[in-house]
Amino acid sequence: MVAYAPSQVIFTQGEPCLSVLYVLSGAVKLSVLSPSGKEAVVAMFGPGDFFGEGCLAGQPVRIATAAAVTASTILVVQKAAMIKLLHSQRAFSDRFITHMLARNIRVEEDLVDQLFNSSEKRLARTLLLLARYGKKNAPARVLPKLSQELLAEMIGTTRSRVNFFMNKFRKLGFIEYNGGIKINSSLISVVLHD
Numbered sequence: 001m002v003a004y005a006p007s008q009v010i011f012t013q014g015e016p017c018l019s020v021l022y023v024l025s026g027a028v029k030l031s032v033l034s035p036s037g038k039e040a041v042v043a044m045f046g047p048g049d050f051f052g053e054g055c056l057a058g059q060p061v062r063i064a065t066a067a068a069v070t071a072s073t074i075l076v077v078q079k080a081a082m083i084k085l086l087h088s089q090r091a092f093s094d095r096f097i098t099h100m101l102a103r104n105i106r107v108e109e110d111l112v113d114q115l116f117n118s119s120e121k122r123l124a125r126t127l128l129l130l131a132r133y134g135k136k137n138a139p140a141r142v143l144p145k146l147s148q149e150l151l152a153e154m155i156g157t158t159r160s161r162v163n164f165f166m167n168k169f170r171k172l173g174f175i176e177y178n179g180g181i182k183i184n185s186s187l188i189s190v191v192l193h194d
Helices: 051-059 079-088 088-115 119-130 148-155 160-170 183-192
Strands: 002-004 009-011 018-026 028-033 039-045 065-067 073-076 176-177 180-183
Touching: 018 051, 018 079, 028 148, 028 176, 039 148, 051 079, 073 079, 079 088, 088 119, 119 148, 119 160, 119 180, 148 160, 160 176
Parallel strands: none
Antiparallel strands: 002 073, 009 065, 018 073, 028 039, 028 065, 176 180
């Protein structure tokens, strides 16, 4: 187990891919950097999420950078140990496969969201996903302090657009600011509204 401070890098794009990681507590962002220096956040992980599993599929180097968003505790499992666990522990293997399939579905949904939805809907969906809305045993719907710049990177828009929609959501009672961001279940109406 390794403890990471907020903004501390867990691994960087281009370094050897030698382990699978599991979030015990905190939050992690996965981002990619283009050759021109533009950063895009491609995923966020929270407690109970695996990441960095590319090594199991023969990925030689990390294709993204992972960094803690909040103070985080990460379990690092070396590739050989992970393969051994997957072969010897059926319940663990089933859980891991279920997690990977669910994440694959999420990636497809993210792509559809990016292609067909407005930035307002993408922001609402992202906030709901970060709050783990609709999940069993979901933690409280209060998000840690996230910058509007980070949210903009996640949904592919500008910080000013995020600011505009966050203020709109607050005025409509969909979210509340009180140190963190509290997500009210009524935010789902933004995603469902045509």
